[in-house]
Amino acid sequence: MNGVVFDIKRGCVKDGPGLRTSVFMKGCPLKCVWCHNPESQSPAIQRAVATDEVCGREMSVEEVMGEVRRDKVFYSASGGGATFTGGEPTMQFDFLMALCGAAKAEGIHVAVDTCGFAPRECFAALLPCVDLFLYDLKCMDAARHLEFTGVPNGRIIGNLEFLDSAGAKFWIRCPLVPGLNDSDADLAALRDFTRGLRNMEKLEICPYHPLGLEKCAKFGLSPRYAGMSQPTAADLARYNAFLRPREGCAPARPQAMNAPAGRTATGKECYAI
Amino acid sequence: MRYALRMERLTARKIEQTRVKQDRLGARDEDDYGLVLPPASFKVELPVRDATGQWSGPRAWAANFRWLMENHPCYIDPDDAIAGRWMFMLSRMRLGYQLSRSNFAFDYSHLEPLQKKYDITTGIGKDAHFAPDYQIGLDLGWGGLLEKVRAVRLKFSAGGEDAAYSVELMDAEEQAILGVQAWMRRLGAAAADRTMTEEDPERRANLEEMARICLKLVDRPPETLREAVQWIAVFNMASRTYNRDGAGGQLDELLRPYYVRDIAAGLITDEDAEFYCFCLLLNDPHYYQIGGPAADGTDQTSRMSYIILEAASKLKSSCNLTIRVWDGMDRALYRRGVEILLANRLGYPRFSGDKALVEGFMKNGYSAELARQRIAVGCNWMSLPGLEYTLNDVVKINIAKVFEVAFAESASWEELEANYRKHFAAAVKVTAEGIDFHLDHQYLNEPELMLNLLSHGPIEKGLDVSHGGATYYNMAIDGAGLAVVADSFGAIEQRVVDEKALSFAEVKDAVASNFEGDAGERTRKMLDSAGRYGAGGTRADAWAVKLTEILDGEIAGHTTPHGFKLIPGWFTWADTLRFGRAVGATPNGRRAGEPISHGANPLPGFRKDGALTAMAAAIASVQPGYGNTAPWQLEVDIGLADDERAVEKLMALMDGHFALGGTLININVVDAEKILEADRDPSKYPDLVVRVTGFTAYFNSLSPAFRQLVVKRLIREAV
Numbered sequence: 002m003n004g005v006v007f008d009i010k011r012g013c014v015k016d017g018p019g020l021r022t023s024v025f026m027k028g029c030p031l032k033c034v035w036c037h038n039p040e041s042q043s044p045a046i047q048r049a050v051a052t053d054e055v056c057g058r059e060m061s062v063e064e065v066m067g068e069v070r071r072d073k074v075f076y077s078a079s080g081g082g083a084t085f086t087g088g089e090p091t092m093q094f095d096f097l098m099a100l101c102g103a104a105k106a107e108g109i110h111v112a113v114d115t116c117g118f119a120p121r122e123c124f125a126a127l128l129p130c131v132d133l134f135l136y137d138l139k140c141m142d143a144a145r146h147l148e149f150t151g152v153p154n155g156r157i158i159g160n161l162e163f164l165d166s167a168g169a170k171f172w173i174r175c176p177l178v179p180g181l182n183d184s185d186a187d188l189a190a191l192r193d194f195t196r197g198l199r200n201m202e203k204l205e206i207c208p209y210h211p212l213g214l215e216k217c218a219k220f221g222l223s224p225r226y227a228g229m230s231q232p233t234a235a236d237l238a239r240y241n242a243f244l245r246p247r248e249g250c251a252p253a254r255p256q257a258m259n260a261p262a263g264r265t266a267t268g269k270e271c272y273a274i
Numbered sequence: 275m276r277y278a279l280r281m282e283r284l285t286a287r288k289i290e291q292t293r294v295k296q297d298r299l300g301a302r303d304e305d306d307y308g309l310v311l312p313p314a315s316f317k318v319e320l321p322v323r324d325a326t327g328q329w330s331g332p333r334a335w336a337a338n339f340r341w342l343m344e345n346h347p348c349y350i351d352p353d354d355a356i357a358g359r360w361m362f363m364l365s366r367m368r369l370g371y372q373l374s375r376s377n378f379a380f381d382y383s384h385l386e387p388l389q390k391k392y393d394i395t396t397g398i399g400k401d402a403h404f405a406p407d408y409q410i411g412l413d414l415g416w417g418g419l420l421e422k423v424r425a426v427r428l429k430f431s432a433g434g435e436d437a438a439y440s441v442e443l444m445d446a447e448e449q450a451i452l453g454v455q456a457w458m459r460r461l462g463a464a465a466a467d468r469t470m471t472e473e474d475p476e477r478r479a480n481l482e483e484m485a486r487i488c489l490k491l492v493d494r495p496p497e498t499l500r501e502a503v504q505w506i507a508v509f510n511m512a513s514r515t516y517n518r519d520g521a522g523g524q525l526d527e528l529l530r531p532y533y534v535r536d537i538a539a540g541l542i543t544d545e546d547a548e549f550y551c552f553c554l555l556l557n558d559p560h561y562y563q564i565g566g567p568a569a570d571g572t573d574q575t576s577r578m579s580y581i582i583l584e585a586a587s588k589l590k591s592s593c594n595l596t597i598r599v600w601d602g603m604d605r606a607l608y609r610r611g612v613e614i615l616l617a618n619r620l621g622y623p624r625f626s627g628d629k630a631l632v633e634g635f636m637k638n639g640y641s642a643e644l645a646r647q648r649i650a651v652g653c654n655w656m657s658l659p660g661l662e663y664t665l666n667d668v669v670k671i672n673i674a675k676v677f678e679v680a681f682a683e684s685a686s687w688e689e690l691e692a693n694y695r696k697h698f699a700a701a702v703k704v705t706a707e708g709i710d711f712h713l714d715h716q717y718l719n720e721p722e723l724m725l726n727l728l729s730h731g732p733i734e735k736g737l738d739v740s741h742g743g744a745t746y747y748n749m750a751i752d753g754a755g756l757a758v759v760a761d762s763f764g765a766i767e768q769r770v771v772d773e774k775a776l777s778f779a780e781v782k783d784a785v786a787s788n789f790e791g792d793a794g795e796r797t798r799k800m801l802d803s804a805g806r807y808g809a810g811g812t813r814a815d816a817w818a819v820k821l822t823e824i825l826d827g828e829i830a831g832h833t834t835p836h837g838f839k840l841i842p843g844w845f846t847w848a849d850t851l852r853f854g855r856a857v858g859a860t861p862n863g864r865r866a867g868e869p870i871s872h873g874a875n876p877l878p879g880f881r882k883d884g885a886l887t888a889m890a891a892a893i894a895s896v897q898p899g900y901g902n903t904a905p906w907q908l909e910v911d912i913g914l915a916d917d918e919r920a921v922e923k924l925m926a927l928m929d930g931h932f933a934l935g936g937t938l939i940n941i942n943v944v945d946a947e948k949i950l951e952a953d954r955d956p957s958k959y960p961d962l963v964v965r966v967t968g969f970t971a972y973f974n975s976l977s978p979a980f981r982q983l984v985v986k987r988l989i990r991e992a993v
């Protein structure tokens with residue numbers, strides 16, 4: 002079986018536990034204004050305007066697994082594995098199922114990074130072959146969620162509650178953009194909602210990074226919000242104060258904001274809080 | 275925290291000394307070595323020099339060395355637990371000395387045409403680069419060594435003509451020891467003098483103790499920990515002065531008995547022990563190993579290992595400590611080492627992989643017991659303390675040059691591999707002949723007067739270590755330029771054979787013209803963007819493995835024409851610039867004269883994501899596997915270091931590399947911004963220490979071209 006993959010990164014340290022290989026799958030049902038991978042939204046193979054750089058290539062399950070297998074020794078040493086991300090990996094559901102099944106069969110830890118906007122059955126089917134979901138929660142306010150991502154959040158929250166009740170392990174990842182979804186009320190809502198989840202292992206904040214804007218230009222996509230800014234140190238401190246460090250997790254460290262961008266697989270600087 | 279202030283003052287003085295060295299000597303692309311400059315008024319007047327400024331033979335070396343030791347300035351720091359600093363390198367005082375080419379009193383012009391053709395660093399006339407067994411000296415002391423040498427001389431003096439060399443060598447050893455003893459006596463006197471002007475009671479007491487120890491150690495072996503570190507430091511300084519030797523030993527095991535005794539007797543606390551180790555490490559960045567298995571396979575980690583590691587952590591200076599990683603180890607020592615590496619960001623400790631080293635060395639026909647004792651005591655190298663003569667890290671074949679010759683001769687892709695194999699075999703042959711030539715003559719050119727003393731055999735047999743004195747001869751030959759050649763083969767195969775996007779002739783023309791003109795540049799870009807070694811699964815990756823097989827095929831299990839074992843490795847040392855200058859453009863898109871690749875590392879940009887796992891796997895895949903190394907030189911930037919689980923991740927990365935067959939890892943944890951800034955204005959960070967390769971150095975003591983290499987190695991991952 003084949004699917005469209007736009008990147009495979011090895012040695013990722015921030016897309017789940019340990020050292021990981023992240024497989025970036027093309028296509029996403031959302032259109033987040035802050036999207037760090039705008040070129041991933043279309044399911045089609047695309048070409049950069051100026052550089053002729055191609056985004057996306059058709060790969061078979063076996064080809065992807067060939068890449069994933071290369072770092073097996075590092076997964077076992079670090080508690081890492083494979084992370085299927087995107088875009089939104091559930092957009093290529095059969096391909097994703099085949100990949101998760103293949104990795105699982107080889108004893109590789111499987112994480113799926115998802116925006117949660119997919120039919121419930123997808124998540125039910127994924128349950129037995131996924132060790133960890135990295136679940137994006139972008140905004141608890143339904144109206145603004147629709148405004149910023151193009152879809153309402155009801156289904157996303159519903160799926161998350163389903164995973165929680167089914168006993169799945171998950172980390173919540175929350176992209177925060179100053180002025181859009183980081184008000185005290187937003188943070189409080191996020192805090193209150195996540196407190197009610199029994200199986201959440203971790204809540205990560207992903208401060209906005211304007212990386213996506215450059216990519217928009219490169220692939221001739223028009224950004225929908227141009228004026229977004231990176232959270233300041235004060236913003237980060239405020240996030241921390243709200244989303245108190247949970248036991249065993251270090252708080253977000255503002256100084257790390259200065260680190261060169263793009264180190265993480267997704268372009269997000271993630272903080273465990 | 276009793277010693278905190280003293281440590282601070284000692285460190286500050288070291289930084290100041292480095293600045294002065296930098297001002298007076300200019301940039302030096304090598305180890306800091308710990309030497310300080312002599313007073314400006316000091317004049318070196320060596321007693322033996324011929325009309326051309328040269329000297330050779332035991333007698334001449336001994337006379338010159340003795341003169342240097344007898345007149346060596348006595349550096350005393352009242353804060354230091356150790357007396358003395360070293361200031362000269364006798365081996366570099368011969369007129370016309372070059373780092374890459376030693377003075378040699380014998381003519382090897384018959385070998386030179388081919389050596390030049392393949393840009394071989396011959397090792398002929400190179401000194402040191404094998405390890406002493408300090409235990410010999412710690413047991414005997416200088417007095418005991420002198421007695422031993424005199425007794426052997428007596429034995430040989432009855433031997434007539436046949437024994438003439440042995441007699442001369444023993445005479446020379448005696449002179450060398452007398453020189454060191456004279457210096458020790460003067461150090462003691464200088465420390466005593468210094469007490470007169472010292473007002474601080476603690477420092478005065480320290481100086482009195484220093485004086486007592488120096489005078490005692492003139493003759494007698496050390497009995498306490500402080501005496502032991504002073505003895506080791508004196509040997510190191512003397513050996514440095516003689517010929518830059520920098521090999522250390524299994525430091526925790528060497529010091530442990532003294533520590534245990536002193537603690538039991540209530541003479542010292544752990545704090546004292548740590549301070550003594552701090553002073554030893556500050557005195558000179560010799561290569562020491564801690565941890566790892568003993569000969570019998572039990573773990574050597576002790577309280578002493580931790581004390582040394584903590585001392586190193588407080589050092590905040592150039593240091594070359596290696597932790598041996600193995601299955602039966604105390605993981606806490608390993609973890610602590612990684613923590614220090616990440617927290618201090620000074621490029622140490624380093625880590626070596628026991629499994630591959632032991633299994634590899636055994637393939638040369640040695641036992642596991644012996645293989646375990648072959649420890650990390652050099653830049654890229656392992657050695658059996660006191661048992662082995664190796665020419666480690668000084669014999670190198672620039673395979674980029676070998677490739678250049680083969681490529682020029684090839685009319686088609688089909689011929690290229692065979693031509694490379696043919697020329698590589700020729701390069702190894704002339705290199706091995708050079709090693710024989712060295713082994714034939716070095717004892718007359720430059721005997722190892724200092725290292726002989728701490729080796730098993732040379733004194734007893736009356737033979738220089740380079741000429742039959744050593745127990746084992748395992749001669750190292752390293753290949754240099756792996757990634758350039760693998761990428762060159764890979765780029766041609768991909769673009770010419772697989773994709774047919776270029777013709778072989780087009781590539782040849784473009785390379786011959788150094789990628790001139792628009793067409794040349796287009797070709798260059800296509801070659802440059804082909805899949806690289808290190809990316810995983812590329813043509814170049816397969817070539818890197820094949821090049822290693824070719825390296826092994828010609829070297830491993832082979833001997834020189836005279837029958838000395840050869841062991842292969844991949845290593846460039848700090849010579850990527852020099853090697854690069856000798857090579858024209860290469861089909862990996864590299865322009866003429868640009869540096870070649872570093873050791874076994876892939877070239878910067880080997881993967882878009884710069885994945886460290888990919889790098890770790892690639893370098894593990896090109897291990898020659900006979901007990902010598904193909905080190906992984908890794909720059910980790912602050913991002914990973916900042917992560918709260920960075921220690922685990924780095925350990926996982928290293929464990930994975932070692933499990934795949936890795937041998938040695940040198941890691942720089944860097945702050946990319948700081949390095950870039952220091953490159954713009956070196957004076958801004960006088961204390962910035964980076965790991966250049968096997969050794970660390972102050973960043974501002976490197977030449978601008980060399981600093982560029984360090985800058986380029988920073989992995990800047992672009993998404």
Ligand code: SF4
Nearest residue numbers: 029031033036088116
């Ligand atoms: S869900 Fe992720 S990939 Fe999809 S649009 Fe939003 S940010 Fe982009």
